[in-house]
Amino acid sequence: MCNDYEQHIAWAEYCRMMQLLALDIPTQQTELDLPQADDIRISDPAPIMRAVGDTIELTRMTFAFPPSGPKGGPIFNFRSEGRSFSNSKRCLIPASAFFEFTGKKSPKAKHRFTLN
Known part of the structure; x- marks a missing residue:
C-alpha cells in the first residue's frame, strides 16, 4: 500500500462508473461523500x-x-502472501493517482502514478 495518494474523481464520474457496473448509489450519498x-x-x-x-x-x-x-x-506496508482475506471487510479506495518516493535524503523525489 502506498502512503500518499490523490483523490480527484468527480462525483459525476463516480456516478457514471456505478451506472456502468449496474450498482445503485444509496439515496443519501452526495458529492460531499467524495471530497x-x-x-x-x-x-x-x-x-x-x-x-x-x-x-x-x-x-x-x-x-x-x-x-x-x-x-x-x-x-501501511503489509505482506499479503500466505494470508486469507475471505472473511475480511475489504474496501476500495477511490484514488486518481498514487505517489512513490525515491532518494535517501529529504526532500525525496515524489513520483505520481496514474492510469490517465
Missing part, C-alpha cells in the same frame, strides 16, 4: 467504498490498517 484532495496520507480521514447489503456506500475511514498493539503506529 477531492491533492494529498491523502497515512492517518488522514479519506473516502472509501464498501459493500453494505446489495449496495456500495461511500464513507470516510482513516487511511491505514489499525496498529497491532496499543503503542504501535498505523500499518
